[in-house]
Amino acid sequence: MLFISPASFCQIFSFKSIDPPHYIIDSIKIFGNDITEDFIILRELTFEPGDTVDQHILEYNKERVYSLGIFNKVNFRFQDIDSTILSIEVEESWYIYPIPFFQLKNNDWDKFSYGISVLVKNFRGRNETLTGSAALGYDPSFSISYFKPSIIYKSNVYFNVNLAHRTITNRSETAAKIFGADFEYTFIINEVGIGNRFGLFHWAGFDIGFNY
DSSP states (O other): OOOOOHHHHHHHSOOOOOOOOEEEOOEEEEESOSSSOHHHHHTTOSOOTTOEEEHHHHHHHHHHHHTTSOEEEEEEEESSTTOOEEEEEEEEOOOEEEEEEEEEGGGOGGGEEEEEEEEEEEETTTTEEEEEEEEEESSOEEEEEEEESOSSTTOOEEEEEEEEEEEEEOOOHHHHHHHTSOOEEEEEEEEEEEEEEETTTEEEEEEEEEEO
């Protein structure tokens, strides 16, 4: 029977750790962004031309771009084996979502409201979000909100504003009898906010407004 001591084993079989490959970025090219401005993608990157990166850094930055929520696919690759030109390939998602809605209060067709709500992602190709809704009929209303994820380039400071006006007819029959007829409530909402993004998925901010 043959016995090999640990020391002999290490001499026979020498092990060497292999570092992951590193790449020096010469330039960055972006493909597939028909609407999105280049700087929206570039400001998410933690590196720039001239920096050295490895696969871990590339994967992290790929997730940063994907977390914008405006692309179906994001791919980082070098144009060929010996190339230092990084290609960022994206597939833009659908950005406009119109949703009609209908409301029937107390199952009474005399109390019928209708309207449309619209969500516009990547507004102006700058990852801004614009939402609005309008309703006609028994309880008319309108609202609009705007969200800008970065006030200035390479900044994580965001800004948002929300405006709304609603007119709602009373739901209490007892209150209507006391008042002598149906009456309306008017709701007015005015809010602005500012905050900061931390990491990929965390946000913290401060809102101030006046609600009537």
